[in-house]
Amino acid sequence: MNYVSAENLTKSYGLKVLFKDISFNINEGDKIAIVAKNGSGKSTLLKILMGKEIADSGSVIINKDIQVVLFDQEIDFEGELNVEEFMMTLDSPPIMALKNYHHALLTENADDMDKALNEMEIHEAWDLENEMSQILTQLKITDLQAKMKNLSGGQIKRVALAKLLVETRAQHRHTLLIMDEPTNHLDVDMVEWLENYLSKAMVTLLLVTHDRYFLDAVCDIIWEMEDQNLYFHNGSYATYLENKIIREENLNSTIDKAQNLYRKELEWMRRQPKARTTKSKSRIDDFYETEKVAKTNTKKEKLELDFEMKRLGNKILELKNINKSFGDKVLLKNFSYQFQRGEKVGIVGKNGAGKSTLLNIIQGFEPYDSGSIETGETIKFGYFSQKGLQYKEEERVIDFIKEIGENFPLANGRTISASQFLRLFLFDDQTQYSPISKLSGGEKRRLHLMYVLYQNPNFLIFDEPTNDLDLPTLTVLENFLLQFQGSLIIVSHDRYFMDRIVDHVLAFEGDGVIKDFVGNFSEYREAKSQDQNKKTQVEVREVPKKTETVSxxxxxxxxxxxxxxxxxxxxxxxxxxxxxxxxxxxxxxxxxxxxxxxxxxxxxxxxxxxxxxxxxxxxxxxxxxxxxx
CATH class of the missing domain: 1.10.287 (Helix Hairpins)
Structure with a gap:
């Protein structure tokens, strides 16, 4: 069954063309991931499919028998509603049956209850109520009476995600589920649960994500948006990368041939008299087509990070018996650790376990209850936080960077200007002189990353750096961090990113306990899983042999x-x-x-x-x- 058909879609903002004459189809059961640089038009395309944006030209035909549901970065909600009321704002027969059932429970009216129970049976609302409960539990949404206005940003995202999944389940119509970065603000357990849920669910999915493990587990089709075009790949992320390399090699080969032909035809053009025959006019037309291909610019602007890091002394950072509590909640209990030069440490644990608190304590942003910290005299922290950039509303990108300095030192002893450094981060001249407030969310994250590195730190601290960064930028960032000679701390739920970068894991396991594990993130998870299995086997052996069973x-x-x-x-x-x-x-x-x-x-x-x-x-x-x- 065809869900969506699009033909020759074009969309521009001013002089910037996002995509031109792209066509595609979405069929029932497709699970598609969109991959592109920030600013290529991913979110705009999703909004066009939702009817929130209008294409400059082309057509989109959506099957009248399907429902399109969007999980967006911006969540609309009424602050006075509690979580349960927000979940019940869905408009579908099973949800209405649930509402009537809950109302009958309150009134204890026998007639209303009989009618409600009948509706629950007809619309299979018992199953939906059970699944709603499971989804809320897996996303760690426990206080259903909490007001939406009192929730944190991450909690609001999780509640909205739960509502979306329930809505998809409750619809009796065919549903196209569109998700823009659904794994942001989820811890690893939640991401793995959502990954498993979507991979098994009989849904049609269009997804934007930076999480490559999640992408591979859930999707089997990749759409690549590049150079105003849309390319299609069946298979994994690795397959997409292979196909992309082959396409670029074929394009370069075609351009080489066109350039050789162009040089020959150019000589012929110069020798031709002004009066030309019909035959020569045809050859002239072919010449201009060849010229167009021959002059195709395949040189890609790439983010390249190579700078002169400030010298590290012998003393890096040492924490001794650090304790930190908030009321009865213990976050750090006698935590000690000595950071080494070039060490790449990953910090993992559930939301609220104290990861960000430790980062703040290390940098002196937050006091600790007891213990001591010794920081080397040469240490200069570079902090990439979740809070994002702090800037004046109309401040221009170039002025924001120049506040740090006019020039930046490179590894080879040279310097480059602030404008040149911005170009390394794919900010063209027009964007450099635009207000920061006009940048997309992903572009602001990229500018934030640049702002941190432009200060030339030798101890980097990254708190969820992968959120809203596009995959091309992430790949270059990973390659840079692998070569980085300073010390590095990363807090991230991106399993692929952590596996590539970290060689040491500090795991927050609750009640102030932090486990020190040598190895990457997947190795830590495997070791933890084996420990849990051993514990379960011991518990099973301790159960008495005679147990009551109920037939x-x-x-x-x-x-x-x-x-x-x-x-x-x-x-x-x-x-x-x-x-x-x-x-x-x-x-x-x-x-x-x-x-x-x-x-x-x-x-x-x-x-x-x-x-x-x-x-x-x-x-x-x-x-x-x-x-x-």
């Missing part, structure tokens, strides 16, 4: 309750007692069909149905036990 029959025949339950729990228990026998009956019927069936396709369908019923029965039995307790 399906006994669950179905058990009394409704032995302890006092709330009205909602009482109704839920009654529904479970009703549903389990029905599922048993369906299970028996499917087993009989399987025993008598020889058609492979039908066997596959029956087996899938049987698995769903078994999973649902397991789920109901566990919930029944919880209510009985």
């Amino acid at each position: 399906t029959a006994s669950v179905a025949a058990a009394p409704n309750t032995k302890k006092k339950l709330t009205f909602k729990e009482q109704r839920e228990l009654e529904m479970i007692d009703k549903e389990i026998p029905e599922l048993e009956k369906k299970r028996t019927e499917i087993l009989e069909k399987l025993n008598n069936e020889t058609d492979y396709e039908k066997i596959s369908v029956f087996s899938a149905d049987l698995e769903k019923i078994s999973d649902r029965m397991d789920e109901l039995e566990m919930r029944w036990l919880e209510l009985q307790e």
